Amino acid sequence: MILRLIAIAVLLGASALFYYWWQGRQGTVRRVERPGALTPAVLGSPRGGRATFVQFSTPMCAKCPGTAVLLKRVAAEQPHVTHVEIDAAERLDLARELNIMRTPTTLILNSDGIVVARMDGAPTEAQAREALEAAPLPPEYAI
Protein backbone atom coordinates (compact mmCIF):
# COMPACT_ATOMS: atom_id res chain seq x y z
CA MET A 1 0.00 0.00 0.00
CA ILE A 2 2.70 2.49 1.06
CA LEU A 3 4.83 1.34 -1.86
CA ARG A 4 1.96 1.95 -4.26
CA LEU A 5 1.37 5.47 -2.90
CA ILE A 6 5.08 6.24 -3.33
CA ALA A 7 4.89 4.94 -6.92
CA ILE A 8 1.93 7.26 -7.60
CA ALA A 9 3.82 10.23 -6.12
CA VAL A 10 6.84 9.43 -8.33
CA LEU A 11 4.56 9.17 -11.39
CA LEU A 12 3.05 12.61 -10.68
CA GLY A 13 6.49 14.10 -10.00
CA ALA A 14 7.85 12.75 -13.29
CA SER A 15 4.80 14.14 -15.14
CA ALA A 16 5.41 17.58 -13.61
CA LEU A 17 9.09 17.48 -14.65
CA PHE A 18 8.07 16.50 -18.19
CA TYR A 19 5.62 19.41 -18.23
CA TYR A 20 8.26 21.99 -17.17
CA TRP A 21 10.75 20.68 -19.71
CA TRP A 22 8.14 20.73 -22.51
CA GLN A 23 6.86 24.20 -21.65
CA GLY A 24 10.40 25.55 -21.40
CA ARG A 25 10.91 24.67 -25.06
CA GLN A 26 7.62 26.28 -26.05
CA GLY A 27 8.01 29.07 -28.59
CA THR A 28 11.84 29.03 -28.53
CA VAL A 29 13.20 30.58 -31.73
CA ARG A 30 15.52 28.29 -33.64
CA ARG A 31 17.43 29.41 -36.72
CA VAL A 32 17.03 26.96 -39.56
CA GLU A 33 19.02 26.32 -42.72
CA ARG A 34 16.91 24.48 -45.22
CA PRO A 35 17.39 24.54 -48.99
CA GLY A 36 14.44 25.29 -51.23
CA ALA A 37 11.66 27.85 -51.05
CA LEU A 38 8.02 27.40 -50.09
CA THR A 39 6.11 28.80 -53.05
CA PRO A 40 2.76 30.60 -52.76
CA ALA A 41 1.27 27.62 -54.64
CA VAL A 42 2.48 25.20 -51.96
CA LEU A 43 1.30 27.52 -49.18
CA GLY A 44 -2.00 28.21 -50.90
CA SER A 45 -1.53 31.86 -50.07
CA PRO A 46 0.68 34.82 -51.11
CA ARG A 47 3.92 35.48 -49.20
CA GLY A 48 5.06 38.68 -47.51
CA GLY A 49 7.61 40.90 -49.28
CA ARG A 50 9.91 40.74 -46.26
CA ALA A 51 8.79 37.76 -44.22
CA THR A 52 5.94 35.29 -43.75
CA PHE A 53 4.77 33.59 -40.57
CA VAL A 54 3.59 30.12 -41.63
CA GLN A 55 1.60 28.79 -38.67
CA PHE A 56 0.66 25.11 -38.57
CA SER A 57 -2.51 24.46 -36.57
CA THR A 58 -5.04 21.67 -36.11
CA PRO A 59 -8.71 21.79 -35.12
CA MET A 60 -7.72 19.99 -31.86
CA CYS A 61 -5.19 22.61 -30.83
CA ALA A 62 -6.27 24.71 -27.87
CA LYS A 63 -3.50 27.34 -28.18
CA CYS A 64 -3.58 27.80 -31.97
CA PRO A 65 -6.31 30.48 -32.14
CA GLY A 66 -4.45 32.60 -29.55
CA THR A 67 -1.16 32.22 -31.45
CA ALA A 68 -2.89 33.22 -34.71
CA VAL A 69 -4.17 36.45 -33.10
CA LEU A 70 -0.71 37.21 -31.67
CA LEU A 71 1.14 36.56 -34.96
CA LYS A 72 -1.37 38.61 -36.97
CA ARG A 73 -0.80 41.49 -34.55
CA VAL A 74 3.01 41.28 -34.81
CA ALA A 75 2.77 40.94 -38.63
CA ALA A 76 0.52 44.01 -38.83
CA GLU A 77 3.10 46.12 -36.94
CA GLN A 78 5.76 45.57 -39.60
CA PRO A 79 5.65 46.39 -43.31
CA HIS A 80 5.67 43.49 -45.78
CA VAL A 81 5.10 40.78 -43.18
CA THR A 82 2.18 38.38 -43.56
CA HIS A 83 0.68 35.54 -41.57
CA VAL A 84 -0.52 32.30 -43.16
CA GLU A 85 -2.28 29.56 -41.20
CA ILE A 86 -2.24 25.96 -42.45
CA ASP A 87 -4.25 23.03 -41.08
CA ALA A 88 -1.50 20.46 -40.49
CA ALA A 89 -4.05 17.65 -40.21
CA GLU A 90 -5.19 18.42 -43.77
CA ARG A 91 -1.72 19.11 -45.14
CA LEU A 92 0.01 16.05 -43.70
CA ASP A 93 2.36 16.08 -46.70
CA LEU A 94 3.71 19.49 -45.65
CA ALA A 95 3.71 18.52 -41.97
CA ARG A 96 5.90 15.49 -42.72
CA GLU A 97 8.19 17.34 -45.10
CA LEU A 98 8.75 20.20 -42.65
CA ASN A 99 8.91 17.92 -39.61
CA ILE A 100 5.98 19.52 -37.75
CA MET A 101 5.67 17.56 -34.49
CA ARG A 102 3.33 19.74 -32.45
CA THR A 103 0.91 22.60 -32.95
CA PRO A 104 1.17 25.50 -33.13
CA THR A 105 4.51 25.39 -34.96
CA THR A 106 5.44 28.55 -36.85
CA LEU A 107 7.99 28.76 -39.66
CA ILE A 108 9.47 32.12 -40.60
CA LEU A 109 10.10 32.54 -44.33
CA ASN A 110 12.38 35.24 -45.70
CA SER A 111 11.61 37.34 -48.78
CA ASP A 112 12.59 34.43 -51.04
CA GLY A 113 10.26 32.01 -49.26
CA ILE A 114 13.14 30.11 -47.63
CA VAL A 115 12.61 28.83 -44.08
CA VAL A 116 15.06 30.77 -41.88
CA ALA A 117 13.64 30.12 -38.39
CA ARG A 118 10.97 28.15 -36.57
CA MET A 119 9.13 28.23 -33.27
CA ASP A 120 7.71 24.94 -31.97
CA GLY A 121 4.85 25.64 -29.58
CA ALA A 122 3.01 28.88 -28.79
CA PRO A 123 5.39 31.89 -28.87
CA THR A 124 5.27 35.10 -26.84
CA GLU A 125 5.22 38.45 -28.68
CA ALA A 126 8.91 38.93 -27.86
CA GLN A 127 9.72 35.53 -29.37
CA ALA A 128 7.69 36.31 -32.49
CA ARG A 129 9.64 39.58 -32.97
CA GLU A 130 12.94 37.82 -32.32
CA ALA A 131 12.04 35.25 -34.99
CA LEU A 132 11.42 38.05 -37.51
CA GLU A 133 15.01 39.22 -37.05
CA ALA A 134 16.03 36.09 -38.96
CA ALA A 135 14.35 37.61 -42.02
CA PRO A 136 15.72 41.15 -42.51
CA LEU A 137 14.21 43.57 -45.01
CA PRO A 138 15.66 42.77 -48.48
CA PRO A 139 17.78 45.51 -50.15
CA GLU A 140 15.15 46.43 -52.77
CA TYR A 141 12.81 47.57 -50.00
CA ALA A 142 15.45 49.50 -48.07
CA ILE A 143 15.71 53.22 -48.79
Add this chain to the structure above:
Amino acid sequence: MTTDAAPVSQDIQIDPRGYRFGASVTLVISIVALVLGATTAGWVTMAILALLFLPGATVGPQATLQARIFKRFIRPRIGAPAATESFRPPRFAQQMGLGFSLLAVLFGVLGSAPGFFIFTGFVVIASFLNSVFGFCLGCEIYLLAKRATTRAA
Protein backbone atom coordinates in the same frame (compact mmCIF):
# COMPACT_ATOMS: atom_id res chain seq x y z
CA MET B 1 -0.82 42.75 -43.54
CA THR B 2 -2.40 39.44 -42.67
CA THR B 3 -3.79 36.52 -44.58
CA ASP B 4 -6.59 34.23 -43.50
CA ALA B 5 -5.80 30.77 -44.80
CA ALA B 6 -7.19 28.39 -42.21
CA PRO B 7 -10.91 27.82 -42.01
CA VAL B 8 -12.28 29.36 -38.82
CA SER B 9 -15.45 27.47 -38.07
CA GLN B 10 -18.02 28.57 -35.56
CA ASP B 11 -17.52 26.27 -32.61
CA ILE B 12 -19.28 25.62 -29.35
CA GLN B 13 -17.27 27.57 -26.79
CA ILE B 14 -16.68 26.14 -23.32
CA ASP B 15 -15.33 27.49 -20.05
CA PRO B 16 -11.78 26.03 -19.75
CA ARG B 17 -12.03 26.11 -15.94
CA GLY B 18 -15.00 23.72 -16.10
CA TYR B 19 -12.96 21.34 -18.18
CA ARG B 20 -10.06 21.55 -15.71
CA PHE B 21 -12.47 20.82 -12.87
CA GLY B 22 -13.62 17.74 -14.80
CA ALA B 23 -9.97 16.67 -15.16
CA SER B 24 -9.49 16.94 -11.39
CA VAL B 25 -12.49 14.62 -10.87
CA THR B 26 -10.86 12.20 -13.35
CA LEU B 27 -7.54 12.50 -11.50
CA VAL B 28 -9.08 11.60 -8.12
CA ILE B 29 -11.03 8.62 -9.51
CA SER B 30 -8.07 7.24 -11.48
CA ILE B 31 -5.73 7.57 -8.47
CA VAL B 32 -8.31 5.66 -6.38
CA ALA B 33 -8.25 2.98 -9.10
CA LEU B 34 -4.42 2.82 -8.95
CA VAL B 35 -4.56 2.42 -5.15
CA LEU B 36 -7.20 -0.33 -5.43
CA GLY B 37 -5.05 -2.03 -8.09
CA ALA B 38 -6.00 -4.75 -10.57
CA THR B 39 -8.86 -5.99 -8.39
CA THR B 40 -12.60 -6.09 -9.04
CA ALA B 41 -12.96 -2.82 -7.10
CA GLY B 42 -10.16 -1.34 -9.25
CA TRP B 43 -11.65 -2.14 -12.64
CA VAL B 44 -15.18 -1.24 -11.49
CA THR B 45 -13.80 2.19 -10.53
CA MET B 46 -12.32 2.55 -14.04
CA ALA B 47 -15.64 1.40 -15.55
CA ILE B 48 -17.41 4.20 -13.63
CA LEU B 49 -14.80 6.64 -14.96
CA ALA B 50 -15.40 5.37 -18.51
CA LEU B 51 -19.12 6.06 -18.04
CA LEU B 52 -18.28 9.61 -16.92
CA PHE B 53 -16.12 10.06 -20.04
CA LEU B 54 -18.82 8.80 -22.41
CA PRO B 55 -20.89 12.01 -22.84
CA GLY B 56 -17.69 14.08 -23.13
CA ALA B 57 -16.26 11.80 -25.81
CA THR B 58 -19.43 11.72 -27.90
CA VAL B 59 -21.22 15.07 -27.49
CA GLY B 60 -18.47 17.15 -25.91
CA PRO B 61 -17.05 18.12 -22.52
CA GLN B 62 -19.97 20.50 -21.94
CA ALA B 63 -22.31 17.48 -21.67
CA THR B 64 -20.59 15.63 -18.80
CA LEU B 65 -21.85 15.23 -15.25
CA GLN B 66 -18.66 17.02 -14.09
CA ALA B 67 -19.54 20.01 -16.29
CA ARG B 68 -23.03 20.14 -14.76
CA ILE B 69 -21.61 20.11 -11.23
CA PHE B 70 -19.22 22.90 -12.21
CA LYS B 71 -21.99 24.98 -13.78
CA ARG B 72 -24.34 24.51 -10.85
CA PHE B 73 -22.04 24.87 -7.85
CA ILE B 74 -18.67 26.35 -8.84
CA ARG B 75 -19.15 28.90 -11.63
CA PRO B 76 -21.74 30.94 -9.67
CA ARG B 77 -19.00 31.51 -7.08
CA ILE B 78 -16.11 32.37 -9.40
CA GLY B 79 -17.87 34.41 -12.08
CA ALA B 80 -17.56 34.46 -15.88
CA PRO B 81 -14.39 33.12 -17.53
CA ALA B 82 -11.74 35.51 -18.94
CA ALA B 83 -11.70 33.51 -22.17
CA THR B 84 -13.53 30.56 -23.66
CA GLU B 85 -12.15 27.72 -25.79
CA SER B 86 -13.40 25.48 -28.57
CA PHE B 87 -14.94 22.22 -27.36
CA ARG B 88 -13.08 20.18 -29.97
CA PRO B 89 -9.63 19.73 -28.37
CA PRO B 90 -11.07 18.61 -24.99
CA ARG B 91 -13.57 16.34 -26.72
CA PHE B 92 -10.69 14.61 -28.48
CA ALA B 93 -8.89 14.30 -25.11
CA GLN B 94 -12.06 12.79 -23.58
CA GLN B 95 -12.12 10.22 -26.40
CA MET B 96 -8.54 9.29 -25.52
CA GLY B 97 -9.53 9.09 -21.84
CA LEU B 98 -12.49 6.87 -22.68
CA GLY B 99 -10.30 4.57 -24.78
CA PHE B 100 -7.62 4.23 -22.09
CA SER B 101 -10.23 3.67 -19.35
CA LEU B 102 -11.92 0.92 -21.36
CA LEU B 103 -8.53 -0.73 -21.99
CA ALA B 104 -7.82 -0.57 -18.23
CA VAL B 105 -11.22 -2.21 -17.55
CA LEU B 106 -10.50 -4.88 -20.17
CA PHE B 107 -7.09 -5.75 -18.67
CA GLY B 108 -8.60 -5.62 -15.17
CA VAL B 109 -11.36 -8.07 -16.11
CA LEU B 110 -8.81 -10.35 -17.79
CA GLY B 111 -6.70 -10.18 -14.63
CA SER B 112 -3.67 -8.60 -16.34
CA ALA B 113 -2.19 -6.31 -13.69
CA PRO B 114 0.52 -4.67 -15.92
CA GLY B 115 -2.06 -3.70 -18.57
CA PHE B 116 -4.41 -2.33 -15.92
CA PHE B 117 -1.66 -0.22 -14.30
CA ILE B 118 -0.27 1.09 -17.62
CA PHE B 119 -3.59 2.36 -18.98
CA THR B 120 -4.86 3.65 -15.63
CA GLY B 121 -1.45 5.36 -15.28
CA PHE B 122 -1.94 7.12 -18.65
CA VAL B 123 -5.28 8.47 -17.44
CA VAL B 124 -3.65 9.67 -14.19
CA ILE B 125 -0.81 11.45 -16.05
CA ALA B 126 -3.09 13.12 -18.61
CA SER B 127 -5.68 14.29 -16.06
CA PHE B 128 -2.92 15.47 -13.69
CA LEU B 129 -1.33 17.65 -16.41
CA ASN B 130 -4.73 18.99 -17.38
CA SER B 131 -6.11 19.76 -13.93
CA VAL B 132 -2.92 21.15 -12.37
CA PHE B 133 -1.27 22.92 -15.34
CA GLY B 134 -4.12 23.33 -17.83
CA PHE B 135 -2.00 21.33 -20.28
CA CYS B 136 -3.88 19.14 -22.78
CA LEU B 137 -1.72 16.09 -23.53
CA GLY B 138 -4.26 14.65 -25.97
CA CYS B 139 -4.22 17.89 -27.98
CA GLU B 140 -0.41 17.79 -28.27
CA ILE B 141 -0.46 14.16 -29.38
CA TYR B 142 -3.22 14.69 -31.98
CA LEU B 143 -0.95 15.67 -34.87
CA LEU B 144 1.58 12.92 -34.10
CA ALA B 145 -1.24 10.35 -33.94
CA LYS B 146 -2.65 11.65 -37.22
CA ARG B 147 0.78 11.55 -38.86
CA ALA B 148 1.35 7.99 -37.66
CA THR B 149 -2.05 6.64 -38.67
CA THR B 150 -2.46 8.30 -42.09
CA ARG B 151 -0.41 6.90 -44.93
CA ALA B 152 1.81 9.16 -46.98
CA ALA B 153 0.32 10.08 -50.34
